[in-house]
Amino acid sequence: MIAPTTRPAGPAAGPEAPVSEPPRPILMKGNEAIAEAAIQAGCDAYFGYPITPQAELLEWMARRMPELGRVFVQAESELAAINMALGAAACGARVLVSSSSPGISLMAEGMSYMAGSELPVVLVNVMRGGPGLGSIGPSQSDYFQATKGHGHGDYRVPVLAPSSIVEAVALVADAFELAERYRTPTMILADGVMGQAMEPVIPSYRTPAHDASEWALSGADGRPPRVLRSLNLNPEDLEAHNQRLQAKYATIAEREVRWAEESLDDADIAVVAYGTAARVARTAIERARHDGLRAGLFRPITLWPFPSGALNAAAIRLRAIVVVELSAGQLVEDVRLAVGSTCPVYFHGRTGGMVPTPGEVVEVLRRVATATARNGAPA
Amino acid sequence: MTTAAPEARRLVYRRPSLLTEQSTHYCPGCGHGIIHRLVAELLDELQLGPRTIGVASVGCSVFAYDYLAVDFVESPHGRAPAVATGVRRMRPDAFVFTYQGDGDLAAIGTAEIVHAAARGERFSVIFVNNGIYGMTGGQMAPTTLLGQRTTSSPTGRDARTAGYPIPITEMLAIMTGVSYAARGSIADPAAIGKTKAMLKRAFEIQLAGGGLTLVEILSNCPVGWGMTPAESMDHVAHDVVETYPLGVIVDRLKAAAPAPAEIPTQTETPA
Numbered sequence: 001m002i003a004p005t006t007r008p009a010g011p012a013a014g015p016e017a018p019v020s021e022p023p024r025p026i027l028m029k030g031n032e033a034i035a036e037a038a039i040q041a042g043c044d045a046y047f048g049y050p051i052t053p054q055a056e057l058l059e060w061m062a063r064r065m066p067e068l069g070r071v072f073v074q075a076e077s078e079l080a081a082i083n084m085a086l087g088a089a090a091c092g093a094r095v096l097v098s099s100s101s102p103g104i105s106l107m108a109e110g111m112s113y114m115a116g117s118e119l120p121v122v123l124v125n126v127m128r129g130g131p132g133l134g135s136i137g138p139s140q141s142d143y144f145q146a147t148k149g150h151g152h153g154d155y156r157v158p159v160l161a162p163s164s165i166v167e168a169v170a171l172v173a174d175a176f177e178l179a180e181r182y183r184t185p186t187m188i189l190a191d192g193v194m195g196q197a198m199e200p201v202i203p204s205y206r207t208p209a210h211d212a213s214e215w216a217l218s219g220a221d222g223r224p225p226r227v228l229r230s231l232n233l234n235p236e237d238l239e240a241h242n243q244r245l246q247a248k249y250a251t252i253a254e255r256e257v258r259w260a261e262e263s264l265d266d267a268d269i270a271v272v273a274y275g276t277a278a279r280v281a282r283t284a285i286e287r288a289r290h291d292g293l294r295a296g297l298f299r300p301i302t303l304w305p306f307p308s309g310a311l312n313a314a315a316i317r318l319r320a321i322v323v324v325e326l327s328a329g330q331l332v333e334d335v336r337l338a339v340g341s342t343c344p345v346y347f348h349g350r351t352g353g354m355v356p357t358p359g360e361v362v363e364v365l366r367r368v369a370t371a372t373a374r375n376g377a378p379a
Numbered sequence: 380m381t382t383a384a385p386e387a388r389r390l391v392y393r394r395p396s397l398l399t400e401q402s403t404h405y406c407p408g409c410g411h412g413i414i415h416r417l418v419a420e421l422l423d424e425l426q427l428g429p430r431t432i433g434v435a436s437v438g439c440s441v442f443a444y445d446y447l448a449v450d451f452v453e454s455p456h457g458r459a460p461a462v463a464t465g466v467r468r469m470r471p472d473a474f475v476f477t478y479q480g481d482g483d484l485a486a487i488g489t490a491e492i493v494h495a496a497a498r499g500e501r502f503s504v505i506f507v508n509n510g511i512y513g514m515t516g517g518q519m520a521p522t523t524l525l526g527q528r529t530t531s532s533p534t535g536r537d538a539r540t541a542g543y544p545i546p547i548t549e550m551l552a553i554m555t556g557v558s559y560a561a562r563g564s565i566a567d568p569a570a571i572g573k574t575k576a577m578l579k580r581a582f583e584i585q586l587a588g589g590g591l592t593l594v595e596i597l598s599n600c601p602v603g604w605g606m607t608p609a610e611s612m613d614h615v616a617h618d619v620v621e622t623y624p625l626g627v628i629v630d631r632l633k634a635a636a637p638a639p640a641e642i643p644t645q646t647e648t649p650a
Contacts, residue, residue, distance in 0.1 A: 044469065045465070045468060045469060047465070071468040071469060073464065073468065073498075075461065075494075076490055076491070076493075076494035077490060079458065079461070079490070079491075080458070080461040080464075080490065080491055080494065081461075083454065083455060083458035083461035083462050083465070083491070084461050084462070084464045084465035084468075085465060086452070086454070086455075086458075086461075086462050086465060087434070087452060087454075087461070087462035087463060087464060087465025087466040087467075087469070088465035088466070088468060088469045089465070090432075090452040090462075090465070090466065091432070091465070091466055091469040091470050092469075093465075093469045095465075109455055109458075110455065110458070113453075113454075113455050117452075117453065217432050217450040217451075217452060217466070217470075218432075218450070218470065218473075219428075219429050219430040219431060219432060219449075219450055219470075219473055219474075220428065220429060220431075220448065220449055220450050221429035221430065222429070225444075225448050225449050225450050225451065226450050226451075227444045227450070227451045227452075227453070228451070228452045228453065229435070229444065229451075229452075229453035230453060231441060231453060
């Protein structure tokens, strides 16, 4: 039996999804919720290697995938895991891989090859503190890696940044859809807090349609042989290939930008943050508003493509922007690029597995409010 | 003047249907052409073309997909056994092979081949050993013979600084997950015939549901070795085989196959 390369769209019918009554929330750890969401989205194959703080994702897949007759392999390294994913994706499989920061560095090679060969895969990075072996605490210090690069060569990868476990569950199906629609690796950028925390998750899932029959490898039976490759030694041909890739990225940038705005309509100061930093910011904004400070939240959901236009449009009405990150300042560079001189941009970040407290952020908001009022910035 | 009647003609040599008509990019006298032909002949003979997925690796043979008319996926350097694992797991009915050089398999890809062997992955590895990095200009490989001059061992490979040639096929052969490991050569027609028989055995074991099958093929690199094609073939036949002896190293699916005495073998075969 040759594995199918096509699948119709439809709601997933998992064992946890009751038929007759609305599904009840289940308390789930982020890593496990993401894994189950991938299964319910029709993930055919998972490849991984143990690393904290994402190991529960691999463990969940180790138990569930064989139950369903699907592929699970614990690889000898993240290098091998991403290349197993490359092979399975070449056969038209819907593939998930996951790791945490140091492992993602090892997967960078495969990401570049998959981008060059136009192979879809969804990759989850549950970020931890770096550089090097760093710590196992939560971090957002792989923003540059996720949005600007990872591997070598001119390529882009859509990056989705959930700020809750519930949102992560929804974004998994979206990530598979993006990956397959554009035949590109797609990343879900989570962090150690999101991987380890537990939240009530409503087991309501979506299985996107899937059809790789036009390009996937199945054996050249009744059709010409297919070759999936990234090598092209002829400069003219490789430039043409790059131009096609760039046109694809331009389409993604035009159509797939996502962000969320909270309490922004009357705000003087906006916090720009994603993921766990956005959750901290949300609490800080509530407290600041209680103290009479009109603050709001601009939360990028796609980190690439970055919602530059929307942010700049919002910035026109703002007195200042405060970027909050679990890093030494990475997202803040995209924010500055987006808003230019429209309004001043301040930064507050913690590193090494430390998470800023809402109190810290409120204090920053107060100082920025004072500074920008004294500078006579537009109210 | 007489001509033979057409029906009296006997076809003794033809291009295998799975070997494309494209001229290869290989240097004059290179062994890859012979090995490509053996693979194409066997895929034809076993009627595997429509269900074959090949994994191309990095090195001179990366363009194998231009010459063998089957589905192919290109792998990063050394990762072909991992890529083939993904292919195999998704396509249980396909015939899967990797085509790898010695730098690819025995240096940068050692982790991937060892663990594919440990898992007993059901695909066939065609491992072409010419003792040199040909594509990048003839540098020392892990398989380079002691004393051999290359562009990165200009005074000859010295064990004190560059270590010893790696007998990776023997290393892999001790693993239970390896159903078949053999070493052939393409130095002369008799050796080519034996190598073809080894490849056929490896392919048949895969089709019978065995674990990893691997055939190392001693090949040449006349340009990298600074020899004429004829000299390079003599070198394989008389010198290279001293370091890398020819023969079947293990055949775990062959009933009562005596294991070579000097190699410790495990007796279980993978399910």
